[in-house]
Amino acid sequence: MTDAPKKGWFGRLKEGLARSASSLTQGVAAIFTKRKLDQAALDELEELLIRADLGVATAAKVVAELRRTRFDKETGPEEIHVALAAVVLPILQPVQKPLAFTAKPHVVLVVGVNGVGKTTTIGKIAHNLTRDGKKVVMAAGDTFRAAAIEQLTIWAQRTGASIVSGKVGADAAGLAFEALQKAREQNADVLLVDTAGRLQNKAHLMDELAKVVRVLKKLDPDAPHSTLLVLDATTGQNAIQQVEVFRSVAQITGLVVTKLDGTARGGVLVAIAEKFGLPVHWIGVGETADDLQPFDAESFARALTGGDEK
């Protein structure tokens, strides 16, 4: 964490980009200083999109659409941004949806592969909620990883949430059950359930997750009311597989994309939005409690191609 004064996500992104040694980050502006949108230009644009992790197929589709509408037209960087946005926004706009807290306690299960930022995201969400005067309970459902419970406990202290934790190695489903009981007793508004990181190709770990969901339903058939899959923006095309498998095992209701404060653009989200249409609630842009922002399709789309803030 740096002590630099807080700036908006874009301010920081821009700063990050300026500092980056790579030419990737020069983006559209470097390629398009007023030129014809000919084949060569389209190829360069396609490469830019690939380097933003859009994936070969999606990048090709986006570029094909641009070719259809703007081929051989004189085009400057701003027009490119507008044209790109016109292609990408219809895909991203529909998934820009804040998380609605509907039940009490509203149970939020947070899942994802190892190290993507689940625990930190819980801390950030709790911070948002307690700041708004909500009563939040956390469940330390990662009973496997060393110091996972301690880590969440510190986040609970930081945010004024209370925490239900068990022993290391305890059954995660049992703990979630107990936490929901306690959250009810305490008349909490929101229960945030942390889980251990798990790779989606590990069947036994995915079974364990399915069990957490099953057991929560015993207490409340509607629980978990939200199941958030946390994706790391630095992840490449495997993120698609992650969504696919977690969705079928744990009925994902929404996504959070973390680590967008680096140079990774998380372009795979375009393919994910198109394929699954799952809401994207938040993005993570740093390690502190304040570094959670609502997902904004437009700035995300612009950032994909290294665009500047309007």
Next chain:
Amino acid sequence: MFETLSGKLGTVLDRLRKRGALSEADVGEALREIRVALLEADVALPVVKTFIDGVRPKAIGAQVLKSVTPGQMVIKIVHDHLVEMLGQTVEGIDLNAPAPVAILMVGLQGSGKTTSTAKIAKRLQDRDKKRVLMASLDVARPAAQEQLRILGEQAGVNTLPIVAGQMPVEIAKRAANAARLGGYDVLMLDTAGRLHVDEALMSEVAAVRDATGPHEILLVADALTGQDAVNVAQSFKDRVGVTGIVLTRVDGDGRGGAALSMRAVTGAPIKIMGVGEKLDAIEDFHPDRIANRILGMGDIVSLVEKAAETIEKEEAEAMAAKLAKGQFDFDDLRQQLRQMKKMGGMQGLMGMLPGIGKMKQQMKDANIDESVLNRQEAIINSMTPKERRNPKVIHASRKQRIAKGAGVSVSDVNRLMKQQMQMADMMKRVNKLGQKGFMRSLGGMMPGGPKFN
């Protein structure tokens, strides 16, 4: 979704194999598909370009014409080039320096630094009989130092006592002192995760480096990383210096293109692979094996090794012998199903078998999951030993009996039989090269090894 890289290349190369003579246009087509496959595998674009540029001149021209079959030759060239780019030899952690040898672990947030620190320390201590001290310089992430302390306890490796309020450079100096006074051979320094564009934190880790003079600086990177791998690798190389790469989450089903990207950008060898959360889930990096895996030629060597770890030795030997003969009956399939369950999922084992990339995709398309494994095993259990050994005898009435016994439909039995047949076919195909021929052809690809033709 996308095929695996091995599946994809397998398809392209299959086509070449069937065609006979290779023209420049064929090479062009193959390389276009290889480009796409590499990108889909998350190899970073600039690295893909370098790769293709390097392969093209090798593939077009005299070398190709001299080969036994054009397809084999292209495989050889692409394979050689992959191995070359991944790093020709296995390089372990270098401890060739006055004790205590400091090893600095760096990388992005959540890449697996702390876990890998403990894994490496444990291995150095248990296997190489080194005295190791670990210290966490992570004052940023909640409970980070506590995490390493607990892992140290689990691994039986000493950790530097935690002193609250100390800054990373201070801790590093205290650790270096403690390692010297304590007569340790190795000092492992775990650091906080940091973004490569975070100037303040990059300076901090550079200061730690200057204070401790590490003999190894290991960049810990997630095998699932996408295109950003080149930016990360480049920045860490420029700002901190990188002597080696630790690739984590190789147990995932990512296609691992980041390995190629990072290696190409840093020029530093990939020294270690993380293959799980547990402390013994660590392996040496074998470039040739990985290249084979990428090419869909499978990795018989590590398949047999891995199988030997989990199943009884005789079983492994029997299996290896059968594989060597190109056989694959229902006994083998059942054994595989059981191992798959033991190894926690189908993906691990399957990726290692030659050509399995394609089959994995088929299975995925057919929507096969873990419960299906159980059902399939039930079907096999319902067969007589003779049927298992010789699937040819299974005709209509037997199928009905088997289906009834397993509580499934006849079409389920048919499906499994088709699967067994496909596996058997594949084994035969591998075997055409011959297990020995296969190994020999691998040998032929190594400098100084026997030539194949």
